[in-house]
Amino acid sequence: MQSLNDFKLRLLDSVESRVLADGTRLIKQTQRAEYLALNPDEQRILDCFTGRLTVQEVLHSLLVAGGRPKIRAFYDLILTALDKGFLVAEGMGAPTAGPRGHAWRFSLNATFAVGLSVLFITAGIVAFAATPFALPQAGSAWLVALVAFSIALSLANAGGGAVLAGFGRQIYLPQIRWNFGMPYFSLDARDAFMGGRRCETLVALQRLAIPFLGIVVGWSVESAGVILGSCAGILAQSCPFGRSAAHDLIYALFRKQHQVPPAAAKFLNTKVITQIFDWKEQLQEEKYFLLYCAYAVGWLGVVLHCATRLLQAYSRDWITTVMAAPNLANWLPMLVVGLFLVILATPLAYLTWLVSRGLGRLAARRFCKAESAVTRTTGEGARLDGETLASFLGQTLLFGQLAPPERRAVATAMKSITVKPGTVIIRERDYGDALFLLYDGAVEVLKETEAGDSEVVAQLGPGDVFGEIALLERGPRSSTVRCRTACHLLALEKHDFDRLLLSTLGAETIKSTVQIGNFLKRNALFADWHPQALLKLSREFKLQSVEKDEQIIHEKQPNDSFFLVYEGEFEVRKGGQRHAVLRAGEFCGEISLLRDGPATADVVALRRGRCLKLNKEQFLKLVSQSFLTGYAIESTFAARLGNARPA
DSSP: OOOGGGGGEEEOOOEEEEETTTTTTEEETTTTTTTEEOHEEEEEEHOOOEEEHHHHHHHHHHHHHHHHOOHHHHHHHHHHHHHHHTTTEEOOOOOOOOOBOOOOOOOOOOHHHHHHHHHHHHHHHHHHHHOOOOOSSSSSHHHHHHHHHHHHHHHHHHHHHHHHHHHTOBBEEEEETTTTSEEEEEEEEEEHHHHOHHHHHHHHHHHHHHHHHHHHHHHHHTTTTHHHHHHHHHHHHHOOOOOOOOHHHHHHHHHTTTTTTOOOHHHHTTTTTHHHTTOOOOOTTHHHHHHHHHHHHHHHHHHHHHHHHHHHHHHHHHHHHHHSSOTTTTHHHHHHHHHHHHHHHHHHHHHHHHHHHHHHHHHHHHOOOOHHHHHHHSOBBOOHHHHHHHHHHHHHHHHGGOOOOHHHHHHHHOOOEOOOOOOOEOOTTOOOOEEEEESSEEEEEEEOOTTTTTEEEEEETOOOEEOHHHHHHHHBOEEEESSOEEEEEEEEEHHHHIIIHHHHHHHHHHIIIIIIHHHHHHHGTTTTOHHHHHHHHHHHHHHEEOTTTTEOOOTTOOEEEEEEEEEEEEEETTEEEEEEEOTTOOOEEEHHHHHTSSOSSSEEEEEEEEEEEHHHHHHHHHHHHEEEEEEEHHHHHHHHHHHHHOO
């Protein structure tokens, strides 16, 4: 079977494209109604697929030209583009056709859509305030409420389609659905993505506003059923969970970037409680996440309050009626009472679970640490011979700096542990008690995303050390480490770490060796360097913490430093416009240093992160010391100038 690397892929012609002011490119596969948001680096990669080069040749050309894409990110983008039908190759089959787009007969322009939304919401609130709310008493009135609910949802979706048509967008999958137990009209409004943030906002606003019109109708005809059904429609559209109109509205208004998926519900379920205690940690999408969480909790509170008031007002009369004349018709109120009890229980149960889970995660940092479970339950692995272990320690960057007697003392103090694949050795934010050295096997390092998911940021092999940061800084673990294969670990407990290692080498040496040396060893720029040369270079780099929105390079101003991104994301801007985003392993500042001139762009931290800093004299020594490293930096320098992509 032909591998992916051997295929010659090309970008389809049936692609609609729109470039936003911040440089983001929105693309749509018009035959399948699939969408992607690309940053400038991803745009450059996809533009290389013209059908003349194989995937491997494209990657090689980007590396040689100094583009230096992340290998994993490169293949993730290619696989996503293939799956969504943006790329095609001979022998792989044409992309299957997707849903057919429909033109909408009725359309609303932006001004009219805003005016109607404001009018409907205002009139609905006024009508609701002017009408004493009463639940229907007859079965026919409850049927009217169900019909009104169905109509409210149908008109809301139709109104969203009219706004889409006003922006010249397509409507997909118009159909009758039964999701809420009643038939109602629905459609797929995701084509608002190509209309931009304004289109997404107005579609969501229109869907949210139209059910308020039902309250006005119910007030005018004095129908409790119509008012109840319209309120249920508002409840469904304003629900923060799922892709409701309210969530879409918050997402469209407050997210910063198009590449961010609507993941605030995940943040609410996993991180909101811990984020309250970690308030100093800034989030790139902080406004979107926190406003969503505040809205979700407020919505649950309103539902709980309304259900409580209604239950208090009606339950006694309903129970008296049923007990006085028990028949089938009189049992309907009791069913309504049961429904209100469920509504009361659900928000309370969810909020209880949310708080308990968050507090549990906070408590686990100190009292249920992952590493304690590893050392306690897995048992010791095969005990290594002291001389064998001391010899192995001498081949590592960190322990190789110790004298032979000191290495033997460390070898004696180390605990040998075997761990099964998939085991979490240390967990992010736990408080650590040991340093770990990987003797055999492979582990992956994971960082928690803003939304609460975990993503792999590095892979470690034999000889790599992890867990030192928490011991040096007396703080929580900065990442999670999980076994990819069966592993043989060597653990040095904190008191032995302080006695045998910290007192001998010092904190700065340990930090620069493990954090910087191991990071450089995994970077393609220094792949050919000897361990001792890497160790010397790691002492010259300075690890600098950078806060969100902090600027490390200023356009048209002198720059005397070379920066290598260690952690986080840094945006490259020229004339206020985004040109690129630098991530771990990428660098900046080389243009001004090699040209001996002012910086050609601003470089700003998108979130809190860290970078390795080298002054001008050390940088010039670096590029002259290693031919391959100097060539790679110079190639990137030339490519950035040639593509007008400053750094």
